[in-house]
Amino acid sequence: xxxxxxxxxxxxxxxxxxxxxxxxxxxxxxxxxxxxxxxxxxxxxxxxxxxxxxxxxxxxxxxxxxxxxxxxxxxxxxxxxxxxxxxxxxxxxxxxxxxxxxxxxxxxxxxxxxxxxxxxxxxxxxxxxxxxxxxxxxxxxxxxxxxxxxxxxxxxxxx
Amino acid sequence: xxxxxxxxxxxxxxxxxxxxxxxxxxxxxxxxxxxxxxxxxxxxxxxxxxxxxxxxxxxxxxxxxxxxxxxxxxxxxxxxxxxxxxxxxxxxxxxxxxxxxxxxxxxxxxxxxxxxxxxxxxxxxxxxxxxxxxxxxxxxxxxxxxxxxxxxxxxxxxxxxxxxxxxxxxxxxxxxxxxxxxxxxxxxxxxxxxxxxxxxxxxxxxxxxxxxxxxxxxxxxxxxxxxxxxxxxxxxxxxxxxxxxxxxxxxxxxxxxxxxxxxxxxxxxxxxxxxxxxxxxxxxxxxxxxxxxxxxxxxxxxxxxxxxxxxxxxxxxxxxxxxxxxxxxxxxxxxxxxxxxxxxxxxxxxxxxxxxxxxxxxxxxxxxxxxxxxxxxxxxxxxxxxxxxxxxxxxxxxxxxxxxxxxxxxxxxxxxxxxxxxxxxxxxxxxx
Numbered sequence: 001x002x003x004x005x006x007x008x009x010x011x012x013x014x015x016x017x018x019x020x021x022x023x024x025x026x027x028x029x030x031x032x033x034x035x036x037x038x039x040x041x042x043x044x045x046x047x048x049x050x051x052x053x054x055x056x057x058x059x060x061x062x063x064x065x066x067x068x069x070x071x072x073x074x075x076x077x078x079x080x081x082x083x084x085x086x087x088x089x090x091x092x093x094x095x096x097x098x099x100x101x102x103x104x105x106x107x108x109x110x111x112x113x114x115x116x117x118x119x120x121x122x123x124x125x126x127x128x129x130x131x132x133x134x135x136x137x138x139x140x141x142x143x144x145x146x147x148x149x150x151x152x153x154x155x156x157x158x159x
Numbered sequence: 160x161x162x163x164x165x166x167x168x169x170x171x172x173x174x175x176x177x178x179x180x181x182x183x184x185x186x187x188x189x190x191x192x193x194x195x196x197x198x199x200x201x202x203x204x205x206x207x208x209x210x211x212x213x214x215x216x217x218x219x220x221x222x223x224x225x226x227x228x229x230x231x232x233x234x235x236x237x238x239x240x241x242x243x244x245x246x247x248x249x250x251x252x253x254x255x256x257x258x259x260x261x262x263x264x265x266x267x268x269x270x271x272x273x274x275x276x277x278x279x280x281x282x283x284x285x286x287x288x289x290x291x292x293x294x295x296x297x298x299x300x301x302x303x304x305x306x307x308x309x310x311x312x313x314x315x316x317x318x319x320x321x322x323x324x325x326x327x328x329x330x331x332x333x334x335x336x337x338x339x340x341x342x343x344x345x346x347x348x349x350x351x352x353x354x355x356x357x358x359x360x361x362x363x364x365x366x367x368x369x370x371x372x373x374x375x376x377x378x379x380x381x382x383x384x385x386x387x388x389x390x391x392x393x394x395x396x397x398x399x400x401x402x403x404x405x406x407x408x409x410x411x412x413x414x415x416x417x418x419x420x421x422x423x424x425x426x427x428x429x430x431x432x433x434x435x436x437x438x439x440x441x442x443x444x445x446x447x448x449x450x451x452x453x454x455x456x457x458x459x460x461x462x463x464x465x466x467x468x469x470x471x472x473x474x475x476x477x478x479x480x481x482x483x484x485x486x487x488x489x490x491x492x493x494x495x496x497x498x499x500x501x502x503x504x505x506x507x508x509x510x511x512x513x514x515x516x517x518x519x520x521x522x523x524x525x526x527x528x529x530x531x532x533x534x535x536x537x538x539x540x541x542x543x544x545x546x547x548x549x550x551x552x553x554x555x556x557x558x559x560x561x562x563x564x565x566x567x568x569x570x571x572x573x574x575x576x577x578x579x580x581x582x583x584x585x586x587x588x589x590x591x
Binding site for chain 1: 252254255
């Protein structure tokens with residue numbers, strides 16, 4: 001799918017693509033963060049049949065609805081592709097385990113062969129954290145590996 | 160000072176203090192503007208023409224005399240025009256200006272020629288001076304980006320494919336103004352040729368400087384001006400704006416031009432800050448500016464210019480339609496979109512009044528004020544109505560004959576692997 005990007009001077013940027021069903025869909029990202037979601041008219045392709053104005057909050061909710069399931073589905077298909085692959089989201093405890101220590105301290109990779117793929121702290125995701133990355137209570141850690149390895153890694157992480 | 164018609168007479172103390180009179184007059188004026196603004200919103204037209212009309216009907220020869228507040232109104236109007244132009248300058252980022260110049264300069268040239276020439280010619284036909292005719296050319300050339308941007312939003316046309324074409328024309332007009340306004344300011348001083356050339360050189364130097372500063376040093380300027388406190392930010396920006404505008408006035412480039420160039424200079428974070436902070440202030444003082452401009456016009460002076468203004472309005476509405484259709488067709492927009500682009504360019508507004516205001520302040524031509532007021536009244540109202548009903552107004556047959564699919568687009572090449580909008584987090588928590 002190709003997404004076309006057009007600057008709208010004084011307003012923001014417009015992104016536009018054609019869905020597989022043939023509808024033209026546009027999203028205007030405004031300078032102030034608001035989004036307009038537009039469906040183009042098939043009769044008069046330059047104009048919109050309708051637009052929905054979304055606040056920044058609305059937009060991220062819609063994105064979650066549209067994209068969130070997409071990501072879990074993709075992870076699922078990944079799991080199907082690699083037999084025995086386990087993907088686990090592990091919440092760090094307030095204390096104990098690796099909380100307030102670095103990922104390297106846990107020697108997860110060496111001892112279990114599982115990998116820490118990402119850490120989610122608050123609203124931000126940190127992909128591929130370094131070994132000297134210090135974990136904190138409340139972080140969510142994404143671990144991948146064989147089922148056994150992931151189980152062992154969970155024990156190391158949560159204590 | 161006040162005539163019997165004013166409510167001041169009713170007050171118990173006949174000689175109310177001067178400050179009191181000023182406040183009462185201002186209060187009445189602002190309330191009238193508030194009422195007119197509501198009316199405009201109700202009937203779906205921009206408020207600028209109504210503010211102008213209110214000004215025309217007040218003051219000398221009008222129904223509501225204004226006297227005590229005139230001094231303040233004059234200062235308020237000056238502040239209004241400065242804020243109006245600061246925000247007009249801020250509307251487009253340096254990036255927008257560069258892109259506009261690069262991609263649509265041919266359409267911009269057509270826009271300039273088709274719409275400035277009729278104004279210039281009519282000025283000369285009415286026996287105006289060269290300078291006054293040039294000012295009228297500016298009045299007829301410049302579409303109102305304020306009115307058009309607002310209406311695009313109101314009519315949900317922001318996402319339309321013809322909208323980038325429309326906006327790029329407005330950007331070009333902005334760039335032209337950056338050069339046109341300082342030159343007019345210099346011409347209006349009526350200097351000798353050498354003085355004029357020197358002053359024009361200074362003015363153009365300032366324009367170039369403004370662009371260089373905005374392209375190269377916008378980060379630094381932003382850091383200097385930015386503050387997390389709204390109060391400090393407002394004080395800094397207002398102080399800077401008035402200082403620059405005043406200095407520009409002192410070197411005969413006119414305060415409005417100084418503010419416009421400052422607006423072009425500011426970009427990035429500080430531009431966002433100013434855009435979120437200034438509009439309410441601009442709306443109040445801008446309203447006063449339109450009223451004050453109207454105040455300087457005696458309604459009786461409108462009568463003789465009404466017919467020529469109407470004729471010029473019709474001609475320049477047609478030339479704007481031509482411009483829009485031409486530009487949209489060059490960018491591969493279908494016939495309906497071309498028609499909408501043309502009709503959307505018609506509204507004239509704040510910029511036209513600012514240009515005429517320069518001439519009125521310099522005493523270039525007595526008829527320029529009433530003429531511009533009548534012209535803007537006609538085109539601001541009919542322009543926004545034409546824009547609103549663009550899809551229902553039948554197209555000329557010539558346009559209809561074309562195929563409805565755009566051949567090419569004004570779009571950039573597709574984004575590589577654009578699965579998510581840039582800046583979207585790559586990792587998300589699972590839903591369950």
